[in-house]
Amino acid sequence: MSTWVRHDRRAPHRFDQLPVRSAAFQSRDVVLGDGCTVVVGVAGAGKTQLAADAAHRARAAGTGVIWIVAGSPAQVTGAYADLDERVSGVRRDTDAAARSFLGWLETHPHLVVLDGVPSPADVHGLIPVGQVIVTTQDRGAARRADGRKLVEVGLFTHGQARDRLASWLADQPHLLDGVDDLVVELGHLPLAVAQVGAYLAITCADYLDRFRAHHDRLSDLFPDDHDRVVATTWTLSIARADQRRPVGVDRPLLRLLSLLDPAGIPLRSSPHPRSTSSWTRTRPRSATPRGAWTG
Numbered sequence: 001m002s003t004w005v006r007h008d009r010r011a012p013h014r015f016d017q018l019p020v021r022s023a024a025f026q027s028r029d030v031v032l033g034d035g036c037t038v039v040v041g042v043a044g045a046g047k048t049q050l051a052a053d054a055a056h057r058a059r060a061a062g063t064g065v066i067w068i069v070a071g072s073p074a075q076v077t078g079a080y081a082d083l084d085e086r087v088s089g090v091r092r093d094t095d096a097a098a099r100s101f102l103g104w105l106e107t108h109p110h111l112v113v114l115d116g117v118p119s120p121a122d123v124h125g126l127i128p129v130g131q132v133i134v135t136t137q138d139r140g141a142a143r144r145a146d147g148r149k150l151v152e153v154g155l156f157t158h159g160q161a162r163d164r165l166a167s168w169l170a171d172q173p174h175l176l177d178g179v180d181d182l183v184v185e186l187g188h189l190p191l192a193v194a195q196v197g198a199y200l201a202i203t204c205a206d207y208l209d210r211f212r213a214h215h216d217r218l219s220d221l222f223p224d225d226h227d228r229v230v231a232t233t234w235t236l237s238i239a240r241a242d243q244r245r246p247v248g249v250d251r252p253l254l255r256l257l258s259l260l261d262p263a264g265i266p267l268r269s270s271p272h273p274r275s276t277s278s279w280t281r282t283r284p285r286s287a288t289p290r291g292a293w294t295g
């Protein structure tokens, strides 16, 4: 188990495990500060990728990095408590241990990343001294920066979105036909561009036709266009994945995974496709993930 799952003090955690930096990483025009930087942006804008890039670079330069999936204050406190026990060898009450670890960091500089904080106010009092990156979707964070450096991560530029797809399709350049119209329709959202890149076995123009058909159909469910773009790319990707062998496994598997921590799930905890192939034999099409496990 790792920091990727909700906190459980009985289990060992991996605070040195960094998210993978995207293979076609597009450098963003963003400068992180020396102290605490709060990185704000909509879902899928690339906040975690930005922090991961900084973390990988810091580590390569010899700086220790602590990466904490920070979906709640309790997760952060629990992580600090685990780390305190690891560095001191003493097991204390969680709050005392968290305070003790914050004190330890004052003399042992690390880059600390608190990724996916609901609001920076939630981790008030839990920000160590030294270099810290806090990522959040909380748009109100800009008003409550408390003197901290605030960086807004927006959408890809047209060129970045295009380059991201082009590098993905480097060995099939003919599929880039229609790429400019497609990235505009995707609203240049990094997450949507990434999902399309993972899907493409047809030209961008053909993908755009399918995209538009589904995008229109989802208008009632997702009035917000940003959400609808992501829902559309997901719908197309899941439908395609579900058709691949073993057929009919990916959709229920994703439904199941959607119940787990949004910030990352250890691959080790995912069922092996072979063990899930029985789902497709026994599971009625409408079964819930729970039914799929027991069916």
Ligand SMILES: Nc1ncnc2c1ncn2[C@@H]1O[C@H](COP(=O)(O)OP(=O)(O)OP(=O)(O)O)[C@@H](O)[C@H]1O
Binding pocket: 022, 024, 025, 026, 027, 028, 041, 042, 043, 044, 045, 046, 047, 048, 049, 050, 116, 135, 136, 137, 164, 190, 191, 192, 194
């Ligand atoms: N700079 C980048 N270069 C290339 N791809 C990127 C970049 N930023 C984001 N992406 C793509 O977009 C996806 C979503 O990015 P990321 O997980 O960083 O978003 P986020 O802002 O942290 O979203 P959330 O608020 O939901 O946590 C990544 O998995 C990656 O495929």
Ligand SMILES: [Mg+2]
Binding pocket: 047, 048, 049, 115, 116, 135
């Ligand atoms: Mg994130």
